[in-house]
Amino acid sequence: MKDEIETTLPLIVNHGDKKHRRKNDILLKGAVEDFFPYVLRFFYHDADEIFNMGKGFEWMNTELHEIQPLLSQKGGSRAADLLVKVHLMNGSTELFLLHLEIQKTTNNDFSRRVFQYWYRLTDKYKSAVVSLAVFTGLKSQLQPNQYNFNLLGTQLNFKYNTYQIFNHTEEELIEMDNPFALVIIAAQQEAIYNEKAQDGLYNTRMKIVKALKASKKFNYEKIKDFLHFMDQLIPLTDKKLKIIFDKEITKLFGGKITMGIMEAIREQILDEGIEQGIERGIEQGEVKGRRKEALEIALELKKEGLTIDFIAKTTKLTAKEIEALV
Numbered sequence: 321m322k323d324e325i326e327t328t329l330p331l332i333v334n335h336g337d338k339k340h341r342r343k344n345d346i347l348l349k350g351a352v353e354d355f356f357p358y359v360l361r362f363f364y365h366d367a368d369e370i371f372n373m374g375k376g377f378e379w380m381n382t383e384l385h386e387i388q389p390l391l392s393q394k395g396g397s398r399a400a401d402l403l404v405k406v407h408l409m410n411g412s413t414e415l416f417l418l419h420l421e422i423q424k425t426t427n428n429d430f431s432r433r434v435f436q437y438w439y440r441l442t443d444k445y446k447s448a449v450v451s452l453a454v455f456t457g458l459k460s461q462l463q464p465n466q467y468n469f470n471l472l473g474t475q476l477n478f479k480y481n482t483y484q485i486f487n488h489t490e491e492e493l494i495e496m497d498n499p500f501a502l503v504i505i506a507a508q509q510e511a512i513y514n515e516k517a518q519d520g521l522y523n524t525r526m527k528i529v530k531a532l533k534a535s536k537k538f539n540y541e542k543i544k545d546f547l548h549f550m551d552q553l554i555p556l557t558d559k560k561l562k563i564i565f566d567k568e569i570t571k572l573f574g575g576k577i578t579m580g581i582m583e584a585i586r587e588q589i590l591d592e593g594i595e596q597g598i599e600r601g602i603e604q605g606e607v608k609g610r611r612k613e614a615l616e617i618a619l620e621l622k623k624e625g626l627t628i629d630f631i632a633k634t635t636k637l638t639a640k641e642i643e644a645l646v
Contacts, residue, residue: 344510347553348422348456349402350633351503353379354545356404358500363452363483372407379404403441422454422507431467435478451480456507459486485511490524494531499538502528502546509554518558522565525550533572540576545630619645 352359356377360367367373380403434451441449455463463484469476485507493501509524532538532546547569556562614635621631628639635642 355500358498362500372409375407377404422456426462431464435467453482455484522561618642
């Protein structure tokens with residue numbers, strides 16, 4: 321992928337998957353939102369010279385879904401699509417549009433769908449769009465980077481940037497000192513996840529945690545959130561290794577992060593009722609009663625001690641709504 325972009329163009333990045341994978345899609349989506357400045361720095365080495373990070377970001381996921389309302393019926397995943405406005409360092413009032421799609425299983429219609437997003441967003445906002453597809457399957461997965469049309473003299477060649485999570489090795493990602501690079505490592509482990517290979521998973525999780533501590537870009541709450549993210553995406557199922565991992569975490573952070581409460585959270589979140597509630601209330605955005613279910617889920621998560629920030633990203637409720645829950 322090219323490291324430079326035209327400063328007069330908005331930017332689009334792409335994610336889709338099958339229905340049974342939507343929970344992990346949502347986890348990855350939440351991680352992207354959490355570490356979004358680092359996402360830009362990961363894909364563009366001169367991101368701080370291009371994007372005005374200080375002006376923040378405005379997420380426009382609802383607007384994105386409006387341009388493709390039937391996507392979930394066509395084999396795509398709306399749960400993990402992202403659209404955000406970003407600002408330029410040159411002071412331009414023109415907003416970037418960034419649509420992220422982390423694509424794990426690629427079908428033959430994928431390129432056409434990326435093109436559809438491009439021209440619909442371009443038409444709606446009267447602005448060009450730059451596209452990036454992030455593939456989170458195995459390196460052998462189909463990774464299309466263009467959509468072509470040629471009929472009776474009418475031709476179209478639409479090319480977009482792509483990134484595959486195994487383009488970098490685990491060692492290269494650790495050395496980047498970028499929190500999003502650690503998310504990529506977790507995604508790599510999720511792609512090759514084998515419940516029997518718990519020793520290797522344990523070692524990778526410890527590398528990630530040590531990198532989090534060494535980077536000094538995280539406070540303890542953020543580290544807890546990342547630990548929770550790993551527990552959900554790449555769970556340790558070996559009981560002995562889980563105990564060892566929890567003890568190592570407590571020792572590594574001098575007791576400031578203890579894993580007893582994280583274990584309780586892990587069990588509660590994995591409870592079938594809450595998990596189904598998340599699927600109904602979050603992933604099925606148009607299902608009747610979504611708000612009521614989201615509030616119920618938020619209250620449960622709040623009781624378990626999760627941060628307001630994490631609950632807001634998981635349920636899409638506002639911080640004010642969550643704080644009011646008793």
